[in-house]
């Protein structure tokens with residue numbers, strides 16, 4: 169089984185910008201554990217891990233779900249289950265369109281190559297990949313990162329393997345630590 173990072177739809181957008189240069193520090197006000205975990209998941213992708221789309225909390229959310237005080241800005245709407253899932257769906261729709269891919273849904277597993285990351289970042293900067301960002305408190309920060317050509321962002325298109333590939337649809341546990 170290939171190594172995979174489980175991601176919900178809108179986190180496909182977040183990994184494009186995280187760590188990038190902006191005046192507010194973006195989502196750095198999240199807990200150190202969350203930030204450290206997000207960086208670790210992006211590094212796994214940089215090191216060749218595939219992305220597995222999941223519905224609901226993913227490997228990025230996992231750090232927050234472990235905390236006694238859930239500091240996720242989306243926590244309440246996530247618990248209600250509709251708004252963030254709508255953002256996930258919008259993000260998946262936009263990503264599939266920009267990559268000229270068949271519709272993406274939970275259970276799809278693929279790798280993002282250098283070309284795909286460049287196309288997604290170009291669309292993000294152009295504003296055509298932002299439907300999944302609606303209402304996010306870091307919208308302005310991520311726009312600033314995009315405006316600075318994603319300078320400093322953790323996801324490194326020069327590091328990921330190329331070309332991308334859609335792996336056979338498989339079922340994985342919601343969290344990578346699951347048996």
Ligand code: SF4
Pocket residue numbers: 178181182183185195300301304305306307308310
């Ligand atoms: S604006 Fe929010 S949802 Fe969009 S990429 Fe930034 S952190 Fe992620």
